[in-house]
Amino acid sequence: MQKSVMSRLWIFAVWAMIGLFLINLMGLIASVLTSSVATRWLGTWLPAGFTTRWYFAAWDEFQLGDVLWVTFQAVGAVVVLSGLLGVPAAYALARREFPAKRFVMLLLLLPLLVPPITYGIPLATVLYKAGLGGTLTGVILANLVPTVPFVVLVMIPFIEQIDPRTEAAARVFGANIFQMFVHVLVPVLMPGVLAALLLVLVRTIGMFELTFLVSGPGSQTLVVALYYAVFASGVRAVQSIDAMAVIYMVTTLVWLIVALRFVNPTQIVGRGKRPAS
Amino acid sequence: MSAVMEGRADGPTLRQRLAARGIDGATLLVLPCVALILGLFIYPFLYGLMLSFEPKDGSLFGNYARFFSEPFLYGTIFKTLRLAFPVTLLNLLIAIPIAFRVRLLRRQRLLTTLLVLPITLGTVLVAEGMLFYFGPQGWFNRSLMAVGLLSTPVSVLNGYWGVFISLVLTGFPFTFLLTLSYVSGIDPSLENAAATLGAGPAARFREVFLPLLVPGLAITFCLSFVQAYSVLPSAVLVGDPANVTRVISIAAYQAAFEEYDYSMASAIAMIMGAVQLLVVVAVLGCRSLFYRGPAAGAKG
Incomplete structure (x- = not known):
């Protein structure tokens, strides 16, 4: 009892x-x-x-139109590029056994294990030396570092569970590797690709450190602009910073809700399928 | 080159021999991705490492000597650890019992979705929200005063506890979701077997679950620790970035973007990475003292 x-x-x-x-x-x-x-x-x-006037005030004061456009461009480019680079690499890693495979896997795990702020500072230095610091291109390149490996690691288990005979059949009927990709693999992999890219989308909108270190005045994404607004608070009305925060929340949460229709919440934290032990 | 010629004369061609080792057109698809990581991750890291040995004063270890001689700089390591260790430990200790409770729920989705919120919103937004919510006029202090727990508002902002709370708010969901995925990976029949043999809840946890969980918990600890360790926005926004919460990432950022001393900044980034690595290796080293094996039961 x-x-x-x-x-x-x-x-x-x-x-x-x-x-x-x-x-x-x-x-x-x-x-x-x-x-x-x-x-x-x-x-x-x-x-x-x-x-509702703070929303109009925030829109003007923080040039949110420009900031949203930059965010849209940066996030869009990161999503498309990490899909184009990550999915084919995941295919190669899932289907082929080659000598340097373990090395490549290690190479892909490193950017996910080292926190962004640690490699962000040397990366920002290199990008500034190359003249890409403070530009939109620089922001996109920096954000690709964690997202491409993420896509690869999420996609590998997805590709492994597809029957290899599907591809063999396509090759027998004379498809080259490009045709096989476009007509056979992409349609079959679409749910997985969609899930991976949505996760990339949500993570990139919220990615503060890398964008913060690399971006300049004209290439700030929403989260970095919000940081600067809070950092310099006292200059502007609290409410208009809060209005900006709400706009940021809405942009993130819309995509989070879309993403959660396709993925499990634990996947946002984890890196794809986790072994049971 | 001669090998190719010979290959064409008799036996398999170079292409065929490469294919036999797993290298063909499809394998080459991995190259752009590898090039990206080499160019944007490995190269900057090595470049930063080299740069850190080329300080302004010209000596080889000038930056490192300066870092470990100025308390304002080397003190940041302890300030960071003083935040990151307790936060990670607390998050893990809360996450374990909650994960064990939630694992039994049918409908975990609503709860996990709610917990994903602070992770997706990120530390900047959480810090922004904390400024008002935990402020002297915020709902947190008002509620505690209304129920009589406080007579005067507590001030958690602009100090150690502000950063601590922000790290719990964003870090706990992360730790919890990882722990949950490990806890759900344990075969329930192991627990049933222990219960049949007469083990109570505490004994079942101690004798069955804990040994199976230790490897997963070690990894969870490492990943959560690394997140807490590299905190920047909340240490600035809700902390006291000049004193108590001057974490190592602030020192690195200031060296790079306020003093424009990229060499020093790289040195600090390397020290930061080294300390993280030390902690991760130590934690994972302890893991090997425990049981390692399948947690999914005998079958399959």
């Missing part, structure tokens, strides 16, 4: 911890949302009135 009381207490404690975490998280997000539509909010539970 005493045992069941103990275990009930334990279960209660565990759920209380989850609840506490979620309440604070939601409170944090809700206070950003509320503040962004508040007229005046000083020393009360809720603001004195509600308005």
